Amino acid sequence: xxxxxxxxxxxxxxxxxxxxxxxxxxxxxxxxxxxxxxxxxxxxxxxxxxxxxxxxxxxxxxxxxxxxxxxxxxxxxxxxxxxxxxxxxxxxxxxxxxxxxxxxxxxxxxxxxxxxxxxxxxxx
Amino acid sequence: xxxxxxxxxxxxxxxxxxxxxxxxxxxxxxxxxxxxxxxxxxxxxxxxxxxxxxxxxxxxxxxxxxxxxxxxxxxxxxxxxxxxxxxxxxxxxxxxxxxxxxxxxxxxxxxxxxxxxxxxxxxxxxxxxxxxxxxxxxxxxxxxxxxxxxxxxxxxxxxxxxxxxxxxxxxxxxxxxxxxxxxxxxxxxxxxxxxxxxxxxxxxxxxxxxxxxxxxxxxxxxxxxxxxxxxxxxxxxxxxxxxxxxxxxxxxxxxxxxxxxxxxxxxxxxxxxxxxxxxxxxxxxxxxxxxxxxxxxxxxxxxxxxxxxxxxxxxxxxxxxxxxxxxxxxxxxxxxxxxxxxxxxxxxxxxxxxxxxxxxxxxxxxxxxxxxxxxxxxxxxxxxxxxxxxxxxxxxxxxxxxxxxxxxxxxxxxxxxxxxxxxxxxxxxxxxx
Numbered sequence: 001x002x003x004x005x006x007x008x009x010x011x012x013x014x015x016x017x018x019x020x021x022x023x024x025x026x027x028x029x030x031x032x033x034x035x036x037x038x039x040x041x042x043x044x045x046x047x048x049x050x051x052x053x054x055x056x057x058x059x060x061x062x063x064x065x066x067x068x069x070x071x072x073x074x075x076x077x078x079x080x081x082x083x084x085x086x087x088x089x090x091x092x093x094x095x096x097x098x099x100x101x102x103x104x105x106x107x108x109x110x111x112x113x114x115x116x117x118x119x120x121x122x123x124x
Numbered sequence: 125x126x127x128x129x130x131x132x133x134x135x136x137x138x139x140x141x142x143x144x145x146x147x148x149x150x151x152x153x154x155x156x157x158x159x160x161x162x163x164x165x166x167x168x169x170x171x172x173x174x175x176x177x178x179x180x181x182x183x184x185x186x187x188x189x190x191x192x193x194x195x196x197x198x199x200x201x202x203x204x205x206x207x208x209x210x211x212x213x214x215x216x217x218x219x220x221x222x223x224x225x226x227x228x229x230x231x232x233x234x235x236x237x238x239x240x241x242x243x244x245x246x247x248x249x250x251x252x253x254x255x256x257x258x259x260x261x262x263x264x265x266x267x268x269x270x271x272x273x274x275x276x277x278x279x280x281x282x283x284x285x286x287x288x289x290x291x292x293x294x295x296x297x298x299x300x301x302x303x304x305x306x307x308x309x310x311x312x313x314x315x316x317x318x319x320x321x322x323x324x325x326x327x328x329x330x331x332x333x334x335x336x337x338x339x340x341x342x343x344x345x346x347x348x349x350x351x352x353x354x355x356x357x358x359x360x361x362x363x364x365x366x367x368x369x370x371x372x373x374x375x376x377x378x379x380x381x382x383x384x385x386x387x388x389x390x391x392x393x394x395x396x397x398x399x400x401x402x403x404x405x406x407x408x409x410x411x412x413x414x415x416x417x418x419x420x421x422x423x424x425x426x427x428x429x430x431x432x433x434x435x436x437x438x439x440x441x442x443x444x445x446x447x448x449x450x451x452x453x454x455x456x457x458x459x460x461x462x463x464x465x466x467x468x469x470x471x472x473x474x475x476x477x478x479x480x481x482x483x484x485x486x487x488x489x490x491x492x493x494x495x496x497x498x499x500x501x502x503x504x505x506x507x508x509x510x511x512x513x514x515x516x517x518x519x520x521x522x523x524x525x526x527x528x529x530x531x532x533x534x535x536x537x538x539x540x541x542x543x544x545x546x547x548x549x550x551x552x553x554x555x556x557x
Contacts, residue, residue, distance in 0.1 A: 047196075050154065
């Protein structure tokens with residue numbers, strides 16, 4: 001199944017913030033985790049994650065630091081801030097409202113059978 | 125994975141990295157971050173059984189098109205597109221070496237232009253007196269040859285073009301001075317207006333590197349003229365502010381700087397600005413630029429030098445002379461409060477200067493100049509801070525004035541120690557740099 005670009009873009013911020021809420025991480029690991037969470041359904045263009053991370057950093061939702069873990073390359077690690085957690089909670093409320101509304105639509109229009117849970121809920 | 129394929133992979137990654145570095149939107153650290161990503165992806169793919177070159181192709185493909193990536197980075201970091209400061213990095217080494225020499229050559233040409241306007245003065249032609257018609261006729265002959273020389277060097281024009289340029293300038297000089305033009309004649313005014321225009325077009329020949337028949341190059345010169353005018357005006361405005369500031373500070377200590385400003389600063393500054401503006405246009409032409417950072421770059425050192433050299437020393441001088449002339453037992457008055465305000469504001473400025481210096485040192489390391497400036501400011505700061513404290517005590521009637529006097533006189537030894545340290549210890553410490 002192909003998920004449209006708009007949906008991917010809209011869900012990107014809560015996904016990244018949600019992953020970082022569980023602990024600091026770096027670009028490639030975040031991408032892999034998104035892939036696992038969505039069961040491979042959500043396909044991101046790898047490079048575009050980084051402008052997003054930089055935007056979140058500029059907004060103050062995450063902070064970053066270059067670190068060199070033992071036996072590894074120098075890497076830029078991202079970590080969620082208190083403000084980022086607030087933003088995540090807010091996004092979660094908004095998405096819940098959207099999902100509720102969609103559920104209502106699915107159940108009232110009988111002709112369309114609900115196929116699967118929406119992709120953004122797949123891993124949550 | 126064999127060693128050979130390992131080398132291939134490193135080569136491919138290096139090529140990819142060089143490609144990334146050519147993008148202005150992507151900073152070095154961004155490229156590094158993306159490279160880490162590519163490497164992680166390649167490792168995963170080779171572990172899954174792919175060959176290194178296959179893995180590389182897939183990793184790059186998955187990264188997305190570089191155009192799209194650059195666009196996203198540009199959208200996120202739009203400031204990068206117009207914050208490229210005066211000397212953007214040149215990609216290849218020979219051009220880089222040339223652009224490093226560009227600044228000294230520009231400074232040399234500017235110095236020649238600035239000095240040229242003083243030369244007639246040595247032969248008794250007074251710029252502000254009776255001979256102003258001489259300067260009116262010749263004003264373009266001081267700076268424009270230097271500007272043409274700068275372009276001739278920069279464009280590496282041939283000897284023939286240099287000869288033509290020299291001839292044209294000579295012709296202009298003869299025309300302006302050989303004709304018997306009376307001081308109030310109309311032809312003199314006409315010459316004063318038109319000779320600069322004529323010579324500016326001669327500069328144009330140097331600007332286009334002798335290729336004056338090409339329409340495209342002529343258009344470049346027209347564009348250059350417009351931008352040059354803007355930079356020249358802005359430099360003039362900034363220079364005016366700086367001049368007024370300096371004159372004001374000198375006025376405060378009863379020195380009349382007007383003579384110096386009229387006969388040196390104004391003419392020399394204007395001539396040098398002709399060259400500096402041209403250089404700024406050249407350095408910036410490929411970049412969409414907002415003016416503020418450029419002007420900041422040009423004027424920050426000038427203002428910093430003025431602040432450092434004049435203001436703090438003058439404040440300290442005012443304080444010392446006020447102290448030396450004061451009746452020791454007199455009660456604190458309004459003037460003392462004013463002095464306190466002066467000391468406190470100097471203190472604030474000094475703290476800002478210190479922060480700026482510290483910032484530069486942490487960014488680029490120690491140099492003799494910066495270390496000396498740092499040391500001098502720390503010394504001034506200490507003096508002023510304790511002076512302010514003592515002054516406050518005095519104004520509030522808690523301390524005798526003599527304490528302040530005592531502090532200033534004892535502090536002189538610190539100046540002596542520091543000055544000798546700079547003279548004796550700095551050269552060996554900094555390897556005579």
